[in-house]
Amino acid sequence: MNEPAGAIPDSDAAAGHAVDCATVHRHEYERAFYGDGDVLTPESSDELIDVIRESHSRRKVLVPEGAGSHAYLGVPPEEEAVVVSTRKMKQILRYKPDDFTIGVQTGLPLVELGETLARNRQEIPIDFSSRSRGTVGGWIAAGFPGSRAAHHGNLRNYVIGALGLRGGERPSLFKTGGMVVKNVAGYDVGKFLIGSLGTAGVILETNFKVRALPDRRSLRLARFRHRKEAWSFARRLRDPSTRPVLLLVFGGEATDLLKGAAPGLTSRDHWVAWSFEGNASQVQWQDSQVDAILDDQAPAERLDLQEDQVAAMRDALCELAEPDHEKPPDELGIARLGVLPTEAEDFELGIFGLPESRRAAFATVTDVLTGLIILRWRITADALEGLLSGLRNLAAARQATSAILYLPPAVRRDWPFSLVADPAAPLAEKIRRVFDPENLFCPGRRRAT
Amino acid sequence: MFTRRKQASSTSSERPSPYSELLEWIPPDRLITNNGELCVYECDGFPLHKERPQAVILCASRDDVLHVVRWCNEKSIPFVPRGAGTGLSGGATPVPGGVVIDLNHMRRIVKVDVENGYAIVEPGVVNIRISQAASSSGFHYAPDPSSQKACTIGGNVAENAGGPHCLKYGMTTDHILGLEVVLPDGDIVRLGGPRAEETGYDLAGLFVGTEGTCGVVTEVTVRLLPSPQSVRTFLAIFDSMSFACRTVAAITREGIEPAALEILDQLTIRAVEASVFAAGYPQNATAVLLVEIDGLEAGLDEQETQIRAICKAHHAFEFRAAKDEADRQKLWRGRKGAFGALGRINTDLYVLDGVVPRTKLEDTLNEIYAIADRYGLTLSNVFHAGDGNLHPNISYDGRDEDERSRVLEAGREILTACVRAGGSISGEHGIGVEKMEFMPLLFTPDDLALQKDLRDAVDPRALSNPGKIFPDSRSCVEVGRKHRVVPL
Numbered sequence: 001m002n003e004p005a006g007a008i009p010d011s012d013a014a015a016g017h018a019v020d021c022a023t024v025h026r027h028e029y030e031r032a033f034y035g036d037g038d039v040l041t042p043e044s045s046d047e048l049i050d051v052i053r054e055s056h057s058r059r060k061v062l063v064p065e066g067a068g069s070h071a072y073l074g075v076p077p078e079e080e081a082v083v084v085s086t087r088k089m090k091q092i093l094r095y096k097p098d099d100f101t102i103g104v105q106t107g108l109p110l111v112e113l114g115e116t117l118a119r120n121r122q123e124i125p126i127d128f129s130s131r132s133r134g135t136v137g138g139w140i141a142a143g144f145p146g147s148r149a150a151h152h153g154n155l156r157n158y159v160i161g162a163l164g165l166r167g168g169e170r171p172s173l174f175k176t177g178g179m180v181v182k183n184v185a186g187y188d189v190g191k192f193l194i195g196s197l198g199t200a201g202v203i204l205e206t207n208f209k210v211r212a213l214p215d216r217r218s219l220r221l222a223r224f225r226h227r228k229e230a231w232s233f234a235r236r237l238r239d240p241s242t243r244p245v246l247l248l249v250f251g252g253e254a255t256d257l258l259k260g261a262a263p264g265l266t267s268r269d270h271w272v273a274w275s276f277e278g279n280a281s282q283v284q285w286q287d288s289q290v291d292a293i294l295d296d297q298a299p300a301e302r303l304d305l306q307e308d309q310v311a312a313m314r315d316a317l318c319e320l321a322e323p324d325h326e327k328p329p330d331e332l333g334i335a336r337l338g339v340l341p342t343e344a345e346d347f348e349l350g351i352f353g354l355p356e357s358r359r360a361a362f363a364t365v366t367d368v369l370t371g372l373i374i375l376r377w378r379i380t381a382d383a384l385e386g387l388l389s390g391l392r393n394l395a396a397a398r399q400a401t402s403a404i405l406y407l408p409p410a411v412r413r414d415w416p417f418s419l420v421a422d423p424a425a426p427l428a429e430k431i432r433r434v435f436d437p438e439n440l441f442c443p444g445r446r447r448a449t
Numbered sequence: 450m451f452t453r454r455k456q457a458s459s460t461s462s463e464r465p466s467p468y469s470e471l472l473e474w475i476p477p478d479r480l481i482t483n484n485g486e487l488c489v490y491e492c493d494g495f496p497l498h499k500e501r502p503q504a505v506i507l508c509a510s511r512d513d514v515l516h517v518v519r520w521c522n523e524k525s526i527p528f529v530p531r532g533a534g535t536g537l538s539g540g541a542t543p544v545p546g547g548v549v550i551d552l553n554h555m556r557r558i559v560k561v562d563v564e565n566g567y568a569i570v571e572p573g574v575v576n577i578r579i580s581q582a583a584s585s586s587g588f589h590y591a592p593d594p595s596s597q598k599a600c601t602i603g604g605n606v607a608e609n610a611g612g613p614h615c616l617k618y619g620m621t622t623d624h625i626l627g628l629e630v631v632l633p634d635g636d637i638v639r640l641g642g643p644r645a646e647e648t649g650y651d652l653a654g655l656f657v658g659t660e661g662t663c664g665v666v667t668e669v670t671v672r673l674l675p676s677p678q679s680v681r682t683f684l685a686i687f688d689s690m691s692f693a694c695r696t697v698a699a700i701t702r703e704g705i706e707p708a709a710l711e712i713l714d715q716l717t718i719r720a721v722e723a724s725v726f727a728a729g730y731p732q733n734a735t736a737v738l739l740v741e742i743d744g745l746e747a748g749l750d751e752q753e754t755q756i757r758a759i760c761k762a763h764h765a766f767e768f769r770a771a772k773d774e775a776d777r778q779k780l781w782r783g784r785k786g787a788f789g790a791l792g793r794i795n796t797d798l799y800v801l802d803g804v805v806p807r808t809k810l811e812d813t814l815n816e817i818y819a820i821a822d823r824y825g826l827t828l829s830n831v832f833h834a835g836d837g838n839l840h841p842n843i844s845y846d847g848r849d850e851d852e853r854s855r856v857l858e859a860g861r862e863i864l865t866a867c868v869r870a871g872g873s874i875s876g877e878h879g880i881g882v883e884k885m886e887f888m889p890l891l892f893t894p895d896d897l898a899l900q901k902d903l904r905d906a907v908d909p910r911a912l913s914n915p916g917k918i919f920p921d922s923r924s925c926v927e928v929g930r931k932h933r934v935v936p937l
Contacts, residue, residue: 098702099806121704145645156654157623166899174899175892180804182836182876184609184658185884185891186918187900188622191654212704240587240675243745282748338645340565370645371565401644422649424638427907432650434902448649 027325030068032409033076039065040084045165045173045204048084052171052202055082055440062167062441064198066107066135070142072323072406074197074417074445086137086204092116093205094179101160101179103207106137122210125152129318130311133325137203143195147317148275150369151245152211155194161207162190164200168437173204181209192431197417198442200435214277218287219246219310221265221273222299227251230270231345233297234368237274238341242286244369246275249348253363253376254320261316264303272299272368273313320365321374323406330408331378335391335419338401341371350394351375356387384411392419418448468504468548474516479507479554490549493534493541496797496847497857498882502529502543509554511629511637511667517550518665519635521912529914530661532573532601536608537800538881540660544916550665552603559668563588566673567626567643572603572666576610579671588673591618594877595785603666609658611877613709613784616835617743618674620877622657627670630656633663633908643670655903660879661914663907677743680708681753682777685738685765686731690714690830693736694811696763697834700740701807703759705752709741710835711784717791717829717842721783724790728783731767738765738834739784787831788842794827797847799856802884803867804838804876816866817841824859826852838876839867865890880918888920897921 026036042048055062061081065071068085086107094103097120104113110132117123126146128139140162145154161177176189193203224230234249250258251270259265276286294302305313323332339347344366351373352362360379367373379387388404395402402419422428425448433439471480481487482504491499503526508514521528527547534541543549555571558578562568563586568579576597579590593612594600600610605621606628618624627641641653656663687693690712697710713721718730718737730737738760742752753770760768771777783790791798805813814830821828821843832839841863845852864874868890875884888897901919905911 096806096808098698098808100701101806149645153619153623156651157619172895172898175896176899178871178873178891180806180837180872180876182611182615182620182804182833182838183873184611184620184877184879185873185875186880186888186896187903188609188655188658189899189903191622191651191657194651194654196650212701212706215704241678243675278745279748279751281751282745285745285747340562340644342564367645372645399644401642418649424640424649424652427632427638427640428650428652430906431652431655431903434899434906446650 027068027071028327029323029409030071033071033412034063034081034083037083039068040082041088042084043088048165048202048204049171049173051082051084052165052167056167056169056171056438059438060440061443064137064141064202064441066138067109067133069132069134069325070138073142074442075413075415075447076445077443078413084202086202087135089204090135094207097122099179100210101181101207102210103161103179103205104136105205106135106140106203108136110134110136110139117210118213121213123213124158124208124210126155126158127314127318129315131315131319136206140194140203140206141196141198144321145370145372147248147314147367148245149372150367151243156191158208158210159190159194159206160209162193162203163205164193164203164435166201166435167441177207179207197445199445200432201441215279216283217275217277217310218283219273219275219305219313220287220290221262221271221303221305222294223267223301224270224272224299227270229297229299230272233293233299234272236293236297237272237290238368242276242289244274244286245277246273247368248273248317248365249368250363250365253361254365257320257363257376258313258316261312262303262305262309264301267301269300317365320363320376321405328406328408329378331380332406332408333377333379333384333387333404334406335375336403336405337373337375337391337395339371339373339398341369343398344368344371344373347394347398347400348373350398351391354387354390354394356383356390359383360387381411388415388419395420416447417445421448471504471506471517471520475506475513479509481505481507490531490534490543490551493531493536493539495537495539495542495881495883497799498539498542500543500545502547502549505549505551507551507554511631514550514552514631514665514667515635515637517548518631518633521548522633522635522910525910525912527912527915530603530607530665532604533575533596533599535596535600536604536881537802537878538608538875538883540608540879540881540914540917541604542882544914552665553601555667558582561586561673562643563673565643567670568673569668569670570602571668572601572606574602576600576602576605583673584676587676589676590624590671591615591674592621592624595788602669602671606657606666606669607659607661608877608879611833611838613711613833616710616833617706617708622654624672625653625657625669626672628653628656628666629668630664630666633910633913637667641670658879660881660917662904662917664913677708679746679749680741680743680777681749682771682780683740683753683756684730684769684780685740685760686734686767686769687736687738687765688734689764690736690814691811692764693738694814694834696738696760696765697810698807699759699763700756701835703755705742705755707740707835708743709739710833711739712830712832712834713737713739713784713787714830716794716827717787717831720790720793720829721787724786724793726782726786726790728779730783739780784831791829791842791844794844795846797845799843799845799860800878801839801841801843801860801863802875802878803841803864803872804836805867805870805872807835807837809870809872810834810837813839813866813870813872817863820859820862820866824855826855826859833876836876837872861887882917885918885920888918
């Protein structure tokens with residue numbers, strides 16, 4: 001094995017095990033946040049424990065990652081950090097399709113997880129891009145909601161067990177849950193790990209429950225000239241007699257970002273996208289219900305996506321919440337805001353009513369079923385503070401939840417992860433310190449205002 | 450804020466109670482200190498372990514709970530939150546020297562917002578009342594434990610309760626959007642909420658299933674779902690438990706997502722049919738499989754055809770479809786009344802709650818029946834076949850110490866068998882005191898240490914339902930101690 005170098009430049013080989021380092025491809029924001037050094041890539045939990053112990057003895061900040069594809073999330077540490085990757089721990093450990101469960105090491109590429117399940121006509125219905133370079137661990141740690149969340153839930157509904165490593169004087173492995181879909185033995189520690197952004201130790205293995213792929217899946221779009229018309233149509237689709245698994249409103253700049261997925265998506269008018277799943281009869285019936293509504297509302301255009309376009313559109317929607325990994329523009333910012341579904345239309349108007357909207361190229365995609373809004377903007381540095389202050393005030397006034405997903409590295413440390421304070425933050429920190437007593441795992445990464 | 454009340458006597462007229470300080474805030478008719486009434490609270494649905502509380506405080510509001518918890522902190526008195534007391538693992542059993550915080554008077558449905566898919570309720574609201582409150586708008590609350598007509602949402606949150614329909618819709622934790630919790634130190638905190646993407650850590654998710662060891666829930670925000678457009682319920686009848694289990698596997702393998710898949714064995718069937726819960730189950734059946742599918746009417750014909758074919762291929766000798774809602778309710782009455790019906794067999798019933806991977810159902814059931822035979826016990830099975838959650842039920846005479854001892858030994862072997870099959874010791878009833886000793890079957894000392902550290906972070910003084918879940922030195926229940934039975 002190689003001698004460790006780079007990430008812990010002033011150390012000897014990690015006690016007991018020599019841990020590989022790798023010169024891995026680093027995104028620009030990763031280099032900005034964590035430097036250009038090597039990444040430690042342990043191949044086993046024993047090696048990982050040694051890394052943690054060594055880093056703790058030197059009071060080094062630790063940044064766990066998989067492939068680093070979500071390194072842009074949260075507030076980077078002020079201090080120099082040791083980046084440790086689980087990318088070499090990437091086995092599928094337990095998979096019995098008939099049990100509808102799978103257990104994997106978290107270094108497993110997401111795409112490989114998806115392909116393995118798809119071969120058995122199964123899925124975890126939290127979409128990720130087929131172009132993703134991310135790992136299962138990063139996916140869990142980021143905890144992004146999927147576009148089908150209203151119907152299928154989020155990662156918290158599919159993680160049934162995990163193996164993690166917590167810090168402290170004696171770093172130790174811990175297990176939570178198991179490999180059965182119903183299990184109330186002990187605390188549901190896995191819930192705390194989802195979305196933890198590496199602040200609760202290292203996640204080494206995860207067990208999921210899975211579901212069968214639907215027989216049929218439709219994805220259709222309709223274009224409206226006016227925002228009000230689009231929202232009126234979308235509200236009618238929220239009627240429970242049809243059960244869309246996805247229902248989004250977008251337009252303007254967002255269309256530019258999505259148009260690569262569907263050739264007909266050219267106009268920057270207001271679009272509504274919706275999807276049904278089920279057996280052929282269910283999808284057909286629901287489509288016919290919507291056809292009646294479409295005839296009534298008379299959109300300017302209708303698009304029915306073919307199977308390959310459905311996949312491409314899902315990829316594009318996932319990527320909307322992420323920066324261009326190779327070279328994100330300097331003026332790019334991405335936020336995710338959440339309101340009640342009945343408040344979403346008004347909140348979206350509030351966003352476009354901000355004074356900075358005239359200077360920023362806003363792109364919004366609003367999930368009509370959950371009230372979640374992805375907001376992207378391009379704005380000059382001098383206007384950024386005004387924009388974020390405006391968003392913060394808007395979120396506070398409307399009791400919205402918020403997360404700043406991406407800011408340029410030059411300003412990232414100036415802004416918190418969440419624009420709105422979480423009153424439970426002190427309790428959360430007390431609990432987090434159980435996993436990280438030394439406060440060395442990505443300290444401050446989830447900082448709220 | 451808090452209103453001091455005129456000091457008055459409690460329901461005990463015999464002697465001044467050390468708890469009479471509480472009368473400054475709690476009216477006398479809501480403070481129980483006399484032995485005759487306290488014995489009602491000695492256990493929950495797990496009667497093998499009993500402990501008489503020092504007092505029971507019937508809280509009617511968040512402020513009541515705050516007062517009591519803060520007072521307990523001041524006096525270093527442990528407390529146990531309690532709903533309807535229908536729990537089956539001793540989670541609501543009092544602890545030595547402790548009091549019970551009864552939440553049944555907190556039964557307001559504060560808000561129902563079907564447009565946004567949530568409701569806010571107090572912890573003493575009975576589970577089924579939530580669906581009743583939302584039903585006129587075409588919505589319901591999905592988790593449906595068999596005790597849903599009696600159990601409370603606070604207890605459901607504490608245990609992460611399940612029910613037959615959690616096969617399709619998920620457990621309680623999948624339907625809790627937010628909680629208000631009085632922490633053991635007397636602080637009050639709101640976790641989560643109804644808005645999408647609450648960006649803090651999922652503290653509400655962590656709190657669900659902590660069995661009252663991390664404070665007292667005073668308000669719950671639950672998810673409401675649109676009620677299915679159509680429901681179809683079937684009963685497939687088999688002369689072999691193996692055939693029934695294989696049918697379950699085949700149905701799920703087809704990609705069908707039933708709302709429920711429940712199996713009852715012959716002993717259970719006969720008990721049910723002799724009881725007020727009689728559902729017309731054929732008494733010559735070795736096993737019956739209750740299948741329910743729901744959703745858009747448009748897709749159900751196809752699913753029904755598939756299910757009929759699968760049942761036939763797996764040797765169901767009869768297949769019935771509920772003709773109407775009354776028929777459907779009758780079929781479910783039998784299933785949901787099964788535990789009550791089993792009370793006919795003997796004076797006591799020990800309900801186990803193991804869970805195994807679906808593919809291990811058949812083998813594990815065979816092992817369970819063999820264990821019962823070996824111990825000379827009367828054992829029946831009624832279970833959530835779709836998710837591998839078994840409920841072996843042992844009928845016995847609790848007055849017979851030898852039989853009681855064999856019951857406990859058999860229970861240990863059954864849960865060990867479940868773990869050996871890759872499963873767990875509890876699918877939905879919780880650990881409480883009943884299964885504490887089995888936790889090391891699933892968790893290493895380091896695993897348990899993390900969970901205990903989490904508990905200690907929230908409750909460093911061990912006041913909130915101590916001595917539950919984790920077998921440790923702080924436990925008020927000694928590991929391995931024979932359960933004390935209080936005679937009637």
